Amino acid sequence: MQLAPDHLLGKDFMPGGNLADYKTAAGEYRMFLLKMADPQKAAFLLLDWKSAMPEAKYLAHMGGYYGTDQGQPIYVFAKGPYLAGLVGLSEEKADPEARRFAAKL
Numbered sequence: 001m002q003l004a005p006d007h008l009l010g011k012d013f014m015p016g017g018n019l020a021d022y023k024t025a026a027g028e029y030r031m032f033l034l035k036m037a038d039p040q041k042a043a044f045l046l047l048d049w050k051s052a053m054p055e056a057k058y059l060a061h062m063g064g065y066y067g068t069d070q071g072q073p074i075y076v077f078a079k080g081p082y083l084a085g086l087v088g089l090s091e092e093k094a095d096p097e098a099r100r101f102a103a104k105l
Contacts, residue, residue, distance in 0.1 A: 013048040029088035
């Protein structure tokens with residue numbers, strides 16, 4: 001696990017947060033998590049991700065988006081004051097991992 005002090009995942013709109021590498025049956029991927037001051041600020045960051053991934057697919061069941069950024073698949077969602085996501089998995093593999101992650105927030 002790493003703590004990025006600012007610009008998590010190299011994005012100008014992202015503040016700092018936690019980034020961890022995983023190897024599971026689903027594959028190798030990265031998970032990120034950051035806590036904002038309130039749910040509205042997390043929701044605005046989610047909209048920034050939507051803008052960064054113009055072809056992003058809305059995920060109604062998670063209140064997030066799945067798309068690609070710099071050639072990497074990204075699954076990003078907000079839950080309360082948290083913005084979280086997975087980088088590097090197909091949507092089919094990322095969805096169950098994201099649900100488990102969200103349940104712990």
